[in-house]
Amino acid sequence: MKITNLAIVAASIFWGWQMGWWVLAIPFALLIAIAPWTPAKWDFSLRDFRWIAGFCTTILAVIGVYLAIAGQDPYFIYKLLQWLPCIFAPLILAQTYASGESIDLLILVFGQKKTKQFENPDRFQIPLTSLYFALLIVAASAANTRSIFFYLGMFALVALALWSSRAKRFSIGIWLCVLLVAGSVGFVTQIGINNVMNALEQYAIEWYGQQIMRKESDPFKKDTAIGDIGQIKLSSHILFRVAIDKQNVPIRLRESTYNRYQASTWLATNPQFTSLEPNPDRITWQFTPKDIPHSFLTISETSRKNKMLLKLPQGAFQIGQLPVDKLLKNQYGTTEVQGTSGSISYQVQFPLKIESGIELDSSPSNDDLYVPEGEKAALDRIVQELALQGESPKEVLRRVGSFFNRNFRYSLNNSVAKDKRSTALSTFLLNDRSGHCEYFASAAALLLRDVGIPTRYAVGFFVSEFSPLENQYVVRGRDAHAWVLAYINGTWQEFDTTPPDWTSLEKASASQWEFISDLWALLSFKLSEGWQYFTNSDLIKYWWWTILPILLLLRLFNRKKRIGGVKTQKRSLKVTTKQDRMLADSDFTAIEQALNSRGFFRNPSESLKHWLEKIDIGSLNQELGGVVELYYRDRFDPLGITPLEKEHLKVSIKNWVNSLRARAIE
Numbered sequence: 001m002k003i004t005n006l007a008i009v010a011a012s013i014f015w016g017w018q019m020g021w022w023v024l025a026i027p028f029a030l031l032i033a034i035a036p037w038t039p040a041k042w043d044f045s046l047r048d049f050r051w052i053a054g055f056c057t058t059i060l061a062v063i064g065v066y067l068a069i070a071g072q073d074p075y076f077i078y079k080l081l082q083w084l085p086c087i088f089a090p091l092i093l094a095q096t097y098a099s100g101e102s103i104d105l106l107i108l109v110f111g112q113k114k115t116k117q118f119e120n121p122d123r124f125q126i127p128l129t130s131l132y133f134a135l136l137i138v139a140a141s142a143a144n145t146r147s148i149f150f151y152l153g154m155f156a157l158v159a160l161a162l163w164s165s166r167a168k169r170f171s172i173g174i175w176l177c178v179l180l181v182a183g184s185v186g187f188v189t190q191i192g193i194n195n196v197m198n199a200l201e202q203y204a205i206e207w208y209g210q211q212i213m214r215k216e217s218d219p220f221k222k223d224t225a226i227g228d229i230g231q232i233k234l235s236s237h238i239l240f241r242v243a244i245d246k247q248n249v250p251i252r253l254r255e256s257t258y259n260r261y262q263a264s265t266w267l268a269t270n271p272q273f274t275s276l277e278p279n280p281d282r283i284t285w286q287f288t289p290k291d292i293p294h295s296f297l298t299i300s301e302t303s304r305k306n307k308m309l310l311k312l313p314q315g316a317f318q319i320g321q322l323p324v325d326k327l328l329k330n331q332y333g334t335t336e337v338q339g340t341s342g343s344i345s346y347q348v349q350f351p352l353k354i355e356s357g358i359e360l361d362s363s364p365s366n367d368d369l370y371v372p373e374g375e376k377a378a379l380d381r382i383v384q385e386l387a388l389q390g391e392s393p394k395e396v397l398r399r400v401g402s403f404f405n406r407n408f409r410y411s412l413n414n415s416v417a418k419d420k421r422s423t424a425l426s427t428f429l430l431n432d433r434s435g436h437c438e439y440f441a442s443a444a445a446l447l448l449r450d451v452g453i454p455t456r457y458a459v460g461f462f463v464s465e466f467s468p469l470e471n472q473y474v475v476r477g478r479d480a481h482a483w484v485l486a487y488i489n490g491t492w493q494e495f496d497t498t499p500p501d502w503t504s505l506e507k508a509s510a511s512q513w514e515f516i517s518d519l520w521a522l523l524s525f526k527l528s529e530g531w532q533y534f535t536n537s538d539l540i541k542y543w544w545w546t547i548l549p550i551l552l553l554l555r556l557f558n559r560k561k562r563i564g565g566v567k568t569q570k571r572s573l574k575v576t577t578k579q580d581r582m583l584a585d586s587d588f589t590a591i592e593q594a595l596n597s598r599g600f601f602r603n604p605s606e607s608l609k610h611w612l613e614k615i616d617i618g619s620l621n622q623e624l625g626g627v628v629e630l631y632y633r634d635r636f637d638p639l640g641i642t643p644l645e646k647e648h649l650k651v652s653i654k655n656w657v658n659s660l661r662a663r664a665i666e
Helices: 005-019 022-033 046-069 076-087 089-096 105-110 128-141 148-163 172-211 373-386 393-407 424-432 437-450 502-508 514-536 538-564 578-597 608-614 620-636 643-662
Strands: 221-223 238-243 251-258 260-262 265-267 274-276 294-303 307-309 318-320 326-329 335-338 342-351 455-463 465-467 472-476 480-488 491-495 566-568 573-575
Touching: 005 022, 005 076, 005 128, 005 148, 022 089, 046 076, 046 089, 046 514, 076 089, 076 128, 089 128, 128 148, 148 172, 238 514, 251 480, 260 437, 294 514, 342 514, 373 393, 373 424, 373 437, 393 437, 393 480, 424 437, 437 455, 437 480, 455 472, 455 491, 578 620, 578 643, 608 620, 620 643
Parallel strands: none
Antiparallel strands: 221 265, 238 294, 238 472, 251 455, 260 265, 274 326, 294 342, 307 335, 318 342, 326 335, 455 480, 465 472, 480 491, 566 573
C-alpha cells in the first residue's frame, strides 16, 4: 500500500500534537509537504540508503542503551518509541527527495549478496513511507494521553491512508460503512486488550524493579530485615552525588520517617501530605519564611519515575533549583516531589546548628512513645541495667550511646529469635549484640521510649565517601542507613547508635573492580546531564536544520566517491566511471526523446519509472518494463551490471526505439 505525502504530513502533525513537540513536527511536516514541488531529485544509490539507515540505527542503539542504563527507568521503552520519528527522519527524507519511489527492503537490511537466497525478492520493493507512517502512529501512542481523541485521530489517519488504495469497484458508501464497522470493533477490542496489557505491564515493571532497580522507600511503611535469616547484601552502585563543604561531612540525608514499630516493621501512622506552593521563580520551595544562619549542599540524582522522595539533611528549610510540578510534605518530614524525570540537581539549605533552626516536623504524639508488649521485658532489663529512670534526657542519650558503643559490634548477619517467647530485637539486645543499623536504630528508639523520650525512626543515607574522580561525594546503595530522631528540649535531634566503624566494614567488602563501575556510572551521569540540558534548552528547536546539511554532505561524498571510479566487493570487482554513466544516460535518452516527439513529456519532479508506467503504448509497455529495470540496475545498483548485460541494454534501447517509430502509438 502506497502512503501519500499528505498522509505522512497529517501523521507528523498528529504525533507532534500528542507529544506536544510542535517545534519538531511542523518543520518536518513542511519538508515532506514541499517535496512534490521540488524541481530536482537526488540520485541516491542503494549504498547511500544503507549508509543513512546504518546512521539512524546507530543513533537508535545509542539512545536506547542510554535510556536503559542511565535512566534506569522501566518505562524507557516508551521514551524510545516517542523519539523514533526523529531518529529515522533522515532516512524518510532521503527517500522523499530521491528519484526512486521504493527501496528493496531486503537489500537495505541484509545487503545485495544475502538477498539472492530469496525466491522472489521483488515483493520486498516497498516505499519506506508505509513503515514511517506506522512508526508515527506508534510514537504518538507512546505519549499515552488516554484520550478518545487519540483513537479518533488514529482512525482518521488510517482512513486517509486507505482512501488512496481503496478498490474502485465498490461504492464510497459501502467503503465508509465497512470502515466504520472496523473502527467500532477495533475500539471495543482495544479496551479489552488495554486491560490485559495493564496487568502484564505491572507484572513486568515489578519484576524489573526487583531485579535491577533499588526499591525506593515507602513513605507509609518500612519493612526492616530484623529477624530475617541470612546476611544483608548491599550494592556498591552509585545512587546519587552530593556537593558539600567538607566541614559539614559526614552528614545524614533523611528520606522517610516512621513512628510506630510492630513485628519488625516501622509504620507512619496517618501521614498527611500537604502541597507547598513554590516561590515566584517556580523552582524554589521554602518551608519557612525566616532566614537563619545556614549552609547548603547540592544533590544530583536521576528520577526513575514521575515522582520521588527527596533526601534532606536535618532541619532543611529551603530547596532551590528544583523544577517539579508539585512538592508534598507530611508531618514527619518526608518530602515527595511529582512531575520530574531524568537527571535533577537541587540545592538544599539547612541550619548550621539544629538548635537554632525552626522545627518543621510535627510535635510528638502517643505513637511516638508506643512500645510493643513483646519487646517490653528486654527493654526494661536494659533500662534497669543502665539506671536510666529519672535521669535527664541528655544523660539518657549519653548512657545509651555508650552502652551500644562498648558492648555491640556491627555485622550484616541478622539476629534470629531463639524461641517463641523472644523476638529478634530482644535477642539482639540480650544475647547476640551484633547487627546492622536497623537493629541499632530500632533498639535505641524503643529504649528511649521506655523512659519517656519520644522518638521516631529515620531512614536515608550516610554521606562520607569523597570521590577524587568526580570531586564531590558519592552515595552508594551500601550507604543506606537508619537512625533515631529523639525529641529533646522541644526539638527533634538525630541520635545514631550504630558503631562508627560500620562504613569501613562496608567498604572492606567492596569489589576491587569497583572503580570500573564507577567510571561507567560517571559516564552515564554526564550523558544524562547532557541529555537533560539538550532537551531543556533551545537547541532542540533547531534539530531539523541539521538534516539537510547531512543529506548535502552525503551527496557530495557520494559524488567524490564516484569520480574515483573504483568499487570493490568480495564477490566481484567492478569498475564504474563517469563516462559509463553518461553513456548509459545518453542511450536511454533516446527513448525519452522518442516519446517526447509523440507528445509525452515528463514532469521535472516525476521519476522516470513512474512517468513511463502512465504511458499507454500497447504491447511495447511490457518490453519497455524490462529495459527500465535493467537501466535502473545499471544506474543505481552498487554492483552494476555485467558487460554482456550492458551491451544487451544498448541493443534493447535501440530496438525499442525502432519499434516505436515503425508503428503508430495507440
